[in-house]
Amino acid sequence: MEVKQAFEYFGLLEDQFWSTLDERTINHITYEGELKPHDMLLYGEFGFALIGLKPSVLVEFRDPVVNLLYLETVIQPVLFALKEKTLNYHIVKDTKTPESDLNGCIFIYSIVMATNLPELSTVLQATQKFISEDTMATILDYPGHLPRSEREIPTIKTVLYFHNKPNEELIALTSFAIQDSEKEATLSHFKRYFTTCKEKLGIDLKLLIQ
Incomplete structure (x- = not known):
């Protein structure tokens, strides 16, 4: 297969x-x-x-x-x-x-x-x-980390990658925590995942940072 x-x-x-x-x-x-x-x-x-x-x-x-x-x-x-x-x-x-x-x-x-x-x-x-x-x-392969101190708790963000199917509800494929300072690394990570998944699996990904 x-x-x-x-x-x-x-x-x-x-x-x-x-x-x-x-x-x-x-x-x-x-x-x-x-x-x-x-x-x-x-x-x-x-x-x-x-x-x-x-x-x-x-x-x-x-x-x-x-x-x-x-x-x-x-x-x-x-x-x-x-x-x-x-x-x-x-x-x-x-x-x-x-x-x-x-x-x-x-x-x-x-x-x-x-x-x-x-x-x-x-x-x-x-x-x-x-x-x-x-x-x-x-x-x-998560490009971020959980808070390592009380100082990092307020700056934590949750990242989700979704399977973006046409005319269907989004399906969460993965989620992880990052810090504000790790946003750029996360965007690069998502771009790599998006491109490779499109090429090899034929699926589209959608990103949410909240």
């Missing part, structure tokens, strides 16, 4: 995954309805990794059982069908960030980048039980 086909196949399987979940499970993994399934789709993040933009994608559904189901019904079938084996996956054990416990979460990662990016190889080798937010930003 070629890249664009694999991207579309992932989206199809992801839709099927959500349709098979019972209401109780959906309520739990969406933080009691605080989020919507529509906002938790990972096909865009997967596409970014598939075309060499992102070193890795984090699958984090608040429940290791659901993570595993997603692995078996979405990730594995697509990686198996992919003609060029450029991606692999890693199940996280006993590792934390300042924001969350990643035990049972899954990284979908670029095999090439795992050999060239020390931060990613360290995570995959599980040699450290704590991952800093800066390391997470590097391996997830």
